[in-house]
Amino acid sequence: xxxxxxxxxxxxxGLVPALVAQRRxxxxxxxxxxxVGAALRIAVMFxxxxxxxxxxxxxxxxxxxxDHVLDGxxxxxxxxxxxxxxxxxLAYVLAAQRELGDLLGLSWGVVGRIVPVLADLAxxxxxxxxxxxxxxxxxFQYACVPLGIMVSxxxxxxxxxxxxxxxxxxxxxxxxxxxxxxxxxGLSVTCANWSVLLxxxxxxxxxxxxRLTVLGWTxxxxxxxxxxxxxxxxxxxxGLVALGKAVMSTRAVVGDWGWxxxxxxGAQVVSPALGQVGMPILLIGLLAAGxxxxxxxxxALTVVLLLAFVILTYRLGAxxxxxxxxxxxxxxxxxxxxxxxxxxxxxxVGYLHAEVLFGMTWWxxxxxxxxxxxxxxxxxxxxxPSRNAAGPPPLQGAGDLSLSARSPGS
Numbered sequence: 071x072x073x074x075x076x077x078x079x080x081x082x083x084g085l086v087p088a089l090v091a092q093r094r095x096x097x098x099x100x101x102x103x104x105x106v107g108a109a110l111r112i113a114v115m116f117x118x119x120x121x122x123x124x125x126x127x128x129x130x131x132x133x134x135x136x137d138h139v140l141d142g143x144x145x146x147x148x149x150x151x152x153x154x155x156x157x158x159x160l161a162y163v164l165a166a167q168r169e170l171g172d173l174l175g176l177s178w179g180v181v182g183r184i185v186p187v188l189a190d191l192a193x194x195x196x197x198x199x200x201x202x203x204x205x206x207x208x209x210f211q212y213a214c215v216p217l218g219i220m221v222s223x224x225x226x227x228x229x230x231x232x233x234x235x236x237x238x239x240x241x242x243x244x245x246x247x248x249x250x251x252x253x254x255x256g257l258s259v260t261c262a263n264w265s266v267l268l269x270x271x272x273x274x275x276x277x278x279x280x281r282l283t284v285l286g287w288t289x290x291x292x293x294x295x296x297x298x299x300x301x302x303x304x305x306x307x308x309g310l311v312a313l314g315k316a317v318m319s320t321r322a323v324v325g326d327w328g329w330x331x332x333x334x335x336g337a338q339v340v341s342p343a344l345g346q347v348g349m350p351i352l353l354i355g356l357l358a359a360g361x362x363x364x365x366x367x368x369x370a371l372t373v374v375l376l377l378a379f380v381i382l383t384y385r386l387g388a389x390x391x392x393x394x395x396x397x398x399x400x401x402x403x404x405x406x407x408x409x410x411x412x413x414x415x416x417x418x419v420g421y422l423h424a425e426v427l428f429g430m431t432w433w434x435x436x437x438x439x440x441x442x443x444x445x446x447x448x449x450x451x452x453x454x455p456s457r458n459a460a461g462p463p464p465l466q467g468a469g470d471l472s473l474s475a476r477s478p479g480s
Contacts, residue, residue: 077224081216081220089407096210100195104194104195106214115223119179125226129178132182133178134154135161136165144158146299155318156261156262159257159295160261163231186222186223189234190230193233194209196237200369215410225389227389236268237396239258243273248280248284249283251284252272252283256292260295271368325337331440336439345385360375362457363457366457373401376397378454408452424439
């Protein structure tokens with residue numbers, strides 16, 4: 071059996087029980103959800119390693135970042151343009167995976183996906199804790215939803231790690247644990263720049279002066295990893311400002327999604343001009359969304375900011391569609407399953423190299439695929455919560471972070 075067919079069948083095999091569970095009100099235990107989630111991700115990872123066509127960043131950039139760290143070099147300043155523009159935290163993680171692979175005799179195709187898969191599994195109980203009702207069902211559904219499985223098991227990308235810290239931060243904030251919330255959201259921001267979209271919800275979920283505690287950690291943790299570039303890597307202390315600017319920059323690769331796909335005719339191009347136009351559009355849209363939903367529950371506000379980014383962004387990888395999924399499943403809108411299915415199908419078509427099925431070259435197929443994103447965006451818009459979406463007030467004091475307390479109907 072070809073890897074593409076095997077992975078496609080596994081994704082369908084995961085999605086069907088999630089839909090049936092919704093319809094019949096199943097509530098499998100957390101251990102069942104974790105077992106199913108682990109089985110699906112490990113099976114997809116196994117078949118992904120057999121696919122001769124690997125994601126470029128996973129196959130080239132990530133091991134290169136690991137090797138640079140092991141050689142004492144900062145990947146941001148030594149790799150190709152756009153190859154690495156993150157703080158070194160995830161590069162340290164990649165280096166640890168590289169060392170583990172060497173120790174155990176595992177290929178990069180296997181070991182490079184381990185941490186993303188573990189992080190995505192960690193999201194299963196975190197989604198349950200974020201939910202206000204039917205927690206066991208929500209955990210099982212997240213375990214089965216294809217997007218997280220593809221991003222971790224096929225792509226070996228970082229969103230599961232970033233989201234695991236981000237969702238855990240919001241859970242801790244709602245329990246009144248400001249220091250933990252700040253530390254966790256700081257780690258999330260350290261993973262990737264886009265995680266700043268998660269900060270407002272975490273800050274608003276705590277009360278009073280504890281918000282300053284959260285903000286302090288949010289600044290301190292990324293700052294500590296920035297300074298670590300001068301301690302463990304070859305970046306001089308005087309070069310930290312320049313390094314920070316490099317980390318904040320992005321390469322304007324456009325044409326993969328939405329309005330820039332229309333502008334380029336579906337072609338993927340590097341266009342600083344479209345990037346210069348797209349950034350103000352994105353920032354204005356995010357500010358407008360944040361103001362319009364400013365009185366919403368912190369979870370709803372987080373959903374809004376993530377959806378607004380994906381809807382308006384001028385550059386997108388399929389993994390971006392995973393960002394709002396833990397929050398949407400924890401607080402499902404009426405259109406949850408149309409959104410999940412549409413986004414998953416669009417991402418899967420890209421991940422599973424559907425151009426082979428249609429006898430197209432990659433570039434021919436990319437034109438159709440990127441333009442078809444215009445069919446996904448209306449579903450994302452429909453998933454935006456009500457402006458008055460309000461949840462329960464934050465828990466004060468020592469909140470229970472276990473799954474033992476289940477709400478009615480779970």
